[in-house]
Amino acid sequence: MTSATSDYAIPRRRLTEDGAVRRVGFELEFAGVTLKQTVSVLAEVFGTPATTNSVAHATVTHKRWGEFDVEVDSELAQTLARERADYLRSTGSEEVGDDSLAEWLVNLATELVPVEVVCPPIAMDSLAQLDPLVAALRKAGAQGTAGALHYAFGVHINPELPDLSAPSISRYLQAYVIAQDWLVERHQVDLARRITPYVNLYPAAYGRLVLEYDERIALDTLITDYLAHNRTRNRSLDMLPLFMELDEARIRQAIDDTRIKARPTFHYRLPNCQIDVSGWRLADSWRLWCVVEALADDVELQSEMAAQYRSYDSNLINLGKPPWHETLDEIVNAPVSA
Numbered sequence: 001m002t003s004a005t006s007d008y009a010i011p012r013r014r015l016t017e018d019g020a021v022r023r024v025g026f027e028l029e030f031a032g033v034t035l036k037q038t039v040s041v042l043a044e045v046f047g048t049p050a051t052t053n054s055v056a057h058a059t060v061t062h063k064r065w066g067e068f069d070v071e072v073d074s075e076l077a078q079t080l081a082r083e084r085a086d087y088l089r090s091t092g093s094e095e096v097g098d099d100s101l102a103e104w105l106v107n108l109a110t111e112l113v114p115v116e117v118v119c120p121p122i123a124m125d126s127l128a129q130l131d132p133l134v135a136a137l138r139k140a141g142a143q144g145t146a147g148a149l150h151y152a153f154g155v156h157i158n159p160e161l162p163d164l165s166a167p168s169i170s171r172y173l174q175a176y177v178i179a180q181d182w183l184v185e186r187h188q189v190d191l192a193r194r195i196t197p198y199v200n201l202y203p204a205a206y207g208r209l210v211l212e213y214d215e216r217i218a219l220d221t222l223i224t225d226y227l228a229h230n231r232t233r234n235r236s237l238d239m240l241p242l243f244m245e246l247d248e249a250r251i252r253q254a255i256d257d258t259r260i261k262a263r264p265t266f267h268y269r270l271p272n273c274q275i276d277v278s279g280w281r282l283a284d285s286w287r288l289w290c291v292v293e294a295l296a297d298d299v300e301l302q303s304e305m306a307a308q309y310r311s312y313d314s315n316l317i318n319l320g321k322p323p324w325h326e327t328l329d330e331i332v333n334a335p336v337s338a
Contacts, residue, residue, distance in 0.1 A: 008127040008283045011293035013162040023121035025265065026130065026282055027156035029114035030275050032143035038070050038115050041136045065129075066120040072113060114153050121160065121265075130282055137275055144273040144280075145190045152192040153273040154199065155285050158265040159293075164246060166219040170210070171302065172266065173222075175295035176237050177207040178305050182325045183236075183270055186288055186332065190272050197234040199269050205229065208313065211306045223247060227254050238267040291331050301327070 016022055033041070035058065039050045042060040046068075052058045056072040117137075119130065145153045162168065180201050184194075193199055202210075206229035213222075223243050231254065233240060244251045244262035251260065271285035295302050305324040312322050 008124070009287045009290040010124055011290055012297050013293070014124060015162065016160065017163045021123040021125055022160045022162060024124050024127060024160065024286070025121045025158035026119045027158070028117045028119075028134075028137075028275065029153035029155070029273050030116075030137065030142040030144055031114055031147055031151060031153070032141045032276070033115065033137065035070055035072055035115050037140060038117065038137065038142075041140050042068055042070065042117070042133065045133050045136050062120070065122050068120060069116075069118040071116055071118070114151070121158070124159075127282065127286065134275060134281060138278075142275045144275040144277065145193065146272075146274070147276060152190070152196045152198065154193060154269055155271040155273045155282065157268040157271070157285060157289050158241075158263065159268070159289065160265050161242070164264060166217050166222055167215045168296075169219075169222060169242070170213040170217045171296045171299070172292065173210045173237075173239075174213065174306065175292045175302060177202060177210050178302070178309055178324060179292055179295060179328055180207075180236065181322070182328045183288060183291075185325075187271050187285070189270060193272065197232075199236040200232075200234050201236055203229050204313070208310075211309065219246060223250060227251075231255060233257065233260065236268070236270040238269060241265065241267050288332060291328055294331050295328075 011022075014022055035056065039052070039058045039060060043050045046060060046062050048061055048063065050058050050060045050070075058070045059067045060070065061067050117133075122129065143151065145151050147153075161172075184201070189199065206225070209225055209229070223246075226239055226243065230239070240251060240255065240260045241263045242265060244260055245264050248262055268289055271288070274280040274284075295305070305327065308322070308324045312318055
């Protein structure tokens with residue numbers, strides 16, 4: 001990691017191939033406030049009006065970054081709200097965004113599923129601009145992962161890649177395989193989230209395969225291997241959006257799931273949402289992801305850790321802490337200057 005203009009870490013590879021600052025999208029899941037209340041908070045923080053598409057989905061537009069989507073993260077709730085809104089529009093009703101029946105149904109759904117704010121891609125040297133939003137949602141009563149036993153809420157991070165070459169992607173995959181168990185510990189991933197399938201780690205067999213990749217790796221092989229071991233969105237590092245961006249026809253043929261959206265980013269789903277914890281910021285989750293960035297950028301260190309991983313993995317019994325975890329601790333604890 002390199003220095004940053006704030007305490008948001010910035011990877012050494014901060015630019016894309018086109019010379020633009022890489023962008024990052026965040027998704028925050030929480031309860032405790034309704035969709036309508038969430039929209040009001042965003043509109044007030046950004047000083048901009050909101051557009052209500054239904055009582056389960058609205059957008060608030062930031063003058064610089066674009067649209068923030070606010071939605072109830074339930075396919076059933078969104079479908080009911082959308083169909084209800086379509087019906088009201090067909091009758092000429094003016095109550096599309098203020099329908100008490102649909103709102104009651106959606107609020108009932110939020111007892112089990114979260115409200116989600118999906119942020120647009122933001123340049124990674126400007127991420128601190130999200131802090132006022134997080135603080136305002138906390139003040140409004142937003143509750144994160146620890147708010148209830150069944151709140152398996154998370155923060156999803158979607159970092160744009162520095163380039164889309166197969167060797168670059170493989171280095172990130174290798175870095176993640178090496179770091180994934182360490183990340184679970186450092187994020188202190190909530191039990192409710194670990195026992196659900198949504199943030200499953202990569203299978204051991206896939207990890208061993210990934211660590212055998214070299215610079216001659218082809219994109220076709222990356223996708224073939226991934227689909228053979230991970231034919232699901234339920235991975236802590238979900239590669240399907242990226243592979244959809246690179247070969248949409250193949251992913252559509254392999255997996256019939258309209259929720260997969262093509263984008264030139266990783267989809268990192270491991271962090272808890274601690275929005276109700278005083279002082280918590282997105283910088284905390286982002287900094288841990290940046291350890292993967294640092295490892296992917298250091299070929300020599302990654303090779304050394306991969307050798308340690310293979311040696312450790314070959315043992316019948318491992319009682320001690322994996323030796324490379326200490327090095328990962330050093331990376332994340334390195335100071336980030338202002």
